[in-house]
Amino acid sequence: MADPQPAPLLALRGIGKSFLGVRVLDGVDLDVAPGEVHAVVGENGAGKSTLMKIVSGGYSPDEGTVEFAGQPRVFHGPRDAQRAGVGIIHQEFNLLPERTVAENVYLGHEPVRRGLVDRREMLDRTRRLLASIGETALPADSRVGQLGVAQQQVVEIAKALALDARLLIMDEPTAALADQEVELLYGLVRRLQERGIGLLYVSHRLTEVFDLSSRITVLKDGRRVTTVDTARTNTDELVRHMVGRELSNYYPQRADPADRGPVRLTVRGGGNRKLRGVDLELRAGEVLGVGGLQGSGRSALARALFGVAPFTTGDVELDGEPVRLRSPRAAMRAGIAYVTEDRKGEGIVARQSVLDNALLASRAVFAARSGRAARTARVRELLDAVEVRAAGDDQEIRFLSGGNQQKVVLARWLALTPRILLFDEPTRGIDVGAKSAIHDLVRRLATDGAAVLMISSELPELLGMSDRIVVLRDGRIAGELPAGATEEDVVALAVGAVREAAA
Amino acid sequence: MTALSLRPARHAVPGVFVALALTLVIGWLVVMLDGGQLFNQSTTVSLLHVAAGLGLVAVGQTLVILGGSLDLSVAYVISLSTLVAAEAMNGSDGALLPAIGLALAVSAAIGLLNGVLVTKLRINAFIATLGVGLLLKGYLDNGYDGPAGESAPALVRTLGYQRIGPVPVSFLLLLAVTAAAWFALSRTRFGHHLVAVGGDPEVARLSGVRNDRVLITAHVLCSLCAGLAGVYLASRLGSGAPRVGTEGLYDLESIAAVVLGGTALAGGRGGVLGTVGGVLLLASIDAVFNQLEVDAFFKQVIRGVIIIAAVAVYARRAMRKAGS
Numbered sequence: 068m069a070d071p072q073p074a075p076l077l078a079l080r081g082i083g084k085s086f087l088g089v090r091v092l093d094g095v096d097l098d099v100a101p102g103e104v105h106a107v108v109g110e111n112g113a114g115k116s117t118l119m120k121i122v123s124g125g126y127s128p129d130e131g132t133v134e135f136a137g138q139p140r141v142f143h144g145p146r147d148a149q150r151a152g153v154g155i156i157h158q159e160f161n162l163l164p165e166r167t168v169a170e171n172v173y174l175g176h177e178p179v180r181r182g183l184v185d186r187r188e189m190l191d192r193t194r195r196l197l198a199s200i201g202e203t204a205l206p207a208d209s210r211v212g213q214l215g216v217a218q219q220q221v222v223e224i225a226k227a228l229a230l231d232a233r234l235l236i237m238d239e240p241t242a243a244l245a246d247q248e249v250e251l252l253y254g255l256v257r258r259l260q261e262r263g264i265g266l267l268y269v270s271h272r273l274t275e276v277f278d279l280s281s282r283i284t285v286l287k288d289g290r291r292v293t294t295v296d297t298a299r300t301n302t303d304e305l306v307r308h309m310v311g312r313e314l315s316n317y318y319p320q321r322a323d324p325a326d327r328g329p330v331r332l333t334v335r336g337g338g339n340r341k342l343r344g345v346d347l348e349l350r351a352g353e354v355l356g357v358g359g360l361q362g363s364g365r366s367a368l369a370r371a372l373f374g375v376a377p378f379t380t381g382d383v384e385l386d387g388e389p390v391r392l393r394s395p396r397a398a399m400r401a402g403i404a405y406v407t408e409d410r411k412g413e414g415i416v417a418r419q420s421v422l423d424n425a426l427l428a429s430r431a432v433f434a435a436r437s438g439r440a441a442r443t444a445r446v447r448e449l450l451d452a453v454e455v456r457a458a459g460d461d462q463e464i465r466f467l468s469g470g471n472q473q474k475v476v477l478a479r480w481l482a483l484t485p486r487i488l489l490f491d492e493p494t495r496g497i498d499v500g501a502k503s504a505i506h507d508l509v510r511r512l513a514t515d516g517a518a519v520l521m522i523s524s525e526l527p528e529l530l531g532m533s534d535r536i537v538v539l540r541d542g543r544i545a546g547e548l549p550a551g552a553t554e555e556d557v558v559a560l561a562v563g564a565v566r567e568a569a570a
Numbered sequence: 571m572t573a574l575s576l577r578p579a580r581h582a583v584p585g586v587f588v589a590l591a592l593t594l595v596i597g598w599l600v601v602m603l604d605g606g607q608l609f610n611q612s613t614t615v616s617l618l619h620v621a622a623g624l625g626l627v628a629v630g631q632t633l634v635i636l637g638g639s640l641d642l643s644v645a646y647v648i649s650l651s652t653l654v655a656a657e658a659m660n661g662s663d664g665a666l667l668p669a670i671g672l673a674l675a676v677s678a679a680i681g682l683l684n685g686v687l688v689t690k691l692r693i694n695a696f697i698a699t700l701g702v703g704l705l706l707k708g709y710l711d712n713g714y715d716g717p718a719g720e721s722a723p724a725l726v727r728t729l730g731y732q733r734i735g736p737v738p739v740s741f742l743l744l745l746a747v748t749a750a751a752w753f754a755l756s757r758t759r760f761g762h763h764l765v766a767v768g769g770d771p772e773v774a775r776l777s778g779v780r781n782d783r784v785l786i787t788a789h790v791l792c793s794l795c796a797g798l799a800g801v802y803l804a805s806r807l808g809s810g811a812p813r814v815g816t817e818g819l820y821d822l823e824s825i826a827a828v829v830l831g832g833t834a835l836a837g838g839r840g841g842v843l844g845t846v847g848g849v850l851l852l853a854s855i856d857a858v859f860n861q862l863e864v865d866a867f868f869k870q871v872i873r874g875v876i877i878i879a880a881v882a883v884y885a886r887r888a889m890r891k892a893g894s
C-alpha cells in the first residue's frame with residue numbers, strides 16, 4: 068500500500084456511520100492527493116454513496132475525522148463543503164434546464180457591478196472557465212435544457228470550479244453518457260488532474276477505473292477491504308475483493324429442471340429508451356433471476372413487460388401467441404402481475420385498508436358486477452394463505468410492517484391468478500423473518516406452475532432463489548448464468564469485466 | 571459532442587403576442603362587418619384602462635408564480651387598498667401621498683404575511699394565500715356595505731382620467747412597473763435567484779440561494795403590485811370599494827394572464843413581458859365582445875375556452891421539447 072504524495076488533499080481516518088442502528092460505514096480510511104484520481108468501487112450497498120456524502124457535507128460522520136487541505140474539518144451541509152472547496156457531481160445533475168450555462172454556473176454568486184448582475188462579466192468568466200478545461204465549443208449563453216447529457220456534465224463541473232473546488236467527487240459520471248462521450252470525459256478528467264484538482268471517482272465500471280485512476284479503494288459492507296495501486300492489480304483481483312461473503316441464508320429448494328414447463332413468455336429483440344436487443348425466454352415453473360447494477364435496465368425490463376414503458380421494438384409472445392403489452396391493464400388481462408420495487412410509492416395505497424389494497428387490481432380490471440362477494444371472499448382466503456398479520460382486514464395498510472405490506476400486495480396479484488409474475492426487489496426493506504416467508508411464497512408460485520421473473524440486487528438472494536440468472540448491463544443482456552453460479556460470475560458480467568467470448 | 575445547433579437563450583417572442591395580433595385583426599374585421607369600429611378613441615382608451623388594472627396585478631402575480639408560488643389573496647388586497655387609500659385621502663389633495671404610502675404599506679404587510687406562511691410555516695401557497703384572502707374578506711364584509719372614503723381629486727384627475735393621446739397615464743404606470751419587474755428579473759441577483767427557486771428549490775438551495783428570503787420578497791412585491799392596482803381603481807371609482815377586487819375577478823384573471831403569457835405555473839420559466847401580452851389579449855377580447863354586445867355569460871365561456879386552448883398549446887410544446 069503505497070502512499071506516494073506527502074501531503075494529501077483529503078484524508079479520511081476511521082470514518083464510521085450508522086443509520087437506525089445499522090452500521091453503514093466502519094473504520095474507513097482514505098486519502099486523495101492533489102491531482103490524483105482515486106477510484107472507489109464496491110457493490111450496491113457497500114457504503115460508497117454514504118462515504119461520498121460525508122466528504123461533501125451531506126452527512127456528518129459518527130466516528131473518525133475528515134481532514135481537508137491539512138485541517139480537520141466538519142462540514143455543515145453541502146454549501147459549507149462547497150465553500151471549503153469540495154465539489155460533487157451527482158449522477159443526477161443539479162442544474163436549471165430553463166437557464167443559460169452562465170446563469171447556472173454562477174447561480175448563488177452572480178458577479179455584480181453597482182448592485183446589478185453583470186451579465187457580460189458572467190458570460191466572460193464562464194467562457195474563460197470553460198476554455199480552461201478545454202471546452203471552447205460550449206456556448207456560455209445557451210439554455211442548459213438544450214444541451215446533451217455530456218455537455219450538462221461539463222456545466223456541472225464548471226459550476227464546481229467556479230467555486231474554486233480543489234476536490235471533485237464524481238458519482239458514476241459515465242452512467243448517463245454514450246460511449247463516445249466517455250472518451251470526452253476522460254480528457255476532461257485528465258485536464259482537471261493537471262490543474263492539481265483531486266478527484267474521487269465512484270464507478271461500477273472497472274474499465275474506466277483502470278483507465279483513469281492511480282489508486283483504487285474497495286469497499287464492502289461498509290468497510291474498506293483494501294486500497295491498491297491501479298498499476299499493480301487487475302480486474303479479477305478487484306472483483307474478488309468486491310464480493311465473496313458467505314451464503315448464510317436459507318433458500319427454498321430450486322425447481323427440478325425436469326419440472327419446468329413450456330415457454331410462457333418470449334421476448335425477441337425487445338428495446339425501448341432504456342433497453343436494447345433483449346432476448347428472453349421465461350418458462351412455467353421456473354424462477355428467472357435478473358441481476359445487474361442500478362440503472363442497467365432491470366426495472367426497465369419489468370416495466371416493459373408490464374406495459375408501463377412498453378417495448379418500442381421487437382416482439383413479445385405469450386404461450387406462442389404474439390401480444391402487445393401496451394398498458395398495465397393489457398398486461399394484467401394477459402395474466403401478468405408486477406410487484407414493484409418502490410412499495411411505498413407504487414405498491415400500496417397507504418391510507419386504504421388491507422382489504423381495499425388487496426382488492427385493488429381485481430376491482431380495477433374485472434367488471435364490478437361479477438360476484439363482488441365471491442371476489443372478496445377469495446381475497447380474504449388469499450390474505451390468509453400468504454399469512455398477512457394485521458389487526459383486521461379494515462386496518463390501514465400503512466400500519467403494517469414492510470413484510471406484511473408486501474404480502475398484501477402479493478395477495479392482490481394472486482387474486483388475478485396470474486401466469487407470469489414479475490418481482491422487482493421483492494424483499495427490499497423487509498426484515499429477515501418475513502424475507503424467507505416471501506422467498507417461500509415466490510418458490511411455491513413457481514412450483515404451482517407460474518413463470519416467475521425476479522429482480523434482485525442482493526446477490527445471495529439472486530443466487531439462492533434463481534433457477535437461471537440473466538445479467539443486464541447498459542440496457543442489454545450481458546449474459547446468462549445457470550443455477551450454481553457464483554457472486555463473482557454475476558458481478559463480472561454486471562461490470563463488464565469479462566470480455567464476452569464471441570458468442 | 572454532436573454538433574447541436576446551439577442557439578443562445580434569447581427568449582423568442584412569446585406565442586401570446588401572435589395570439590394578440592390575431593385577435594386584434596380578426597376582432598377588427600368582425601366588428602367592422604358588424605358595422606362598428608374597434609379602434610376608435612373611446613374603445614382604445616377603455617381597453618388600455620382595463621389592461622392597466624389587470625396588468626398591475628398580473629405583473630406581481632408573475633413574480634410569485636415564477637418563484638413557484640401563487641397569490642390568491644390579491645383580489646382582497648386590491649379592495650382593501652382602495653379603501654385604505656380613499657379613506658386616508660378623504661377627498662383632500664393634501665393627504666394624497668401619505669395615503670398612497672399607507673395603502674402600499676398595508677399591502678406590503680399582507681405580502682409579508684403570505685410569504686412567511688408559505689416559506690417559514692411551509693403552508694402550501696394555494697391554501698396560505700386563500701386563507702389570508704378569506705381573512706381579509708371577513709374584515710371587508712364586516713366593516714363595509716358599500717363604497718367608503720373619497721379619493722383625492724388630484725389623483726382622480728391624473729391617474730384616473732388623464733391621458734396622452736389615447737394612452738391613459740395608468741397604462742404608462744403599468745409599463746413602468748413592467749419595465750422595473752423585467753429589470754429586476756434579468757439584472758438583479760434577486761431575479762436570478764427567484765427564477766432558480768421556482769425552477770428547482772433544491773438546486774437553488776445547494777447553490778447558496780436563500781430560498782425563503784427570495785420568496786418572501788416576491789410575495790411582498792406581488793402584494794405591492796396589487797396595492798398599486800387598488801390605488802388606481804380608487805382613482806377611477808373616486809372612492810374605496812370593498813368588492814371591486816373580487817367582482818373584477820382579479821385573482822383568477824391575473825393568474826390566467828400569467829399563464830397565457832407563457833410563464834410556467836410550476837415556476838422557473840417565463841417573464842413579465844409575456845404577462846403583459848396575456849393581459850392585453852384578455853382586454854382585447856373584452857373590447858371586441860363589448861363592441862359586438864355579446865352576452866356577458868357567453869363572453870365568460872369564450873374566455874374559458876381561450877385560456878384552456880392556450881395552456882394546451884404550451885403543454886404540447888413542452889412535451890415536444892421533452893421528447894426531442
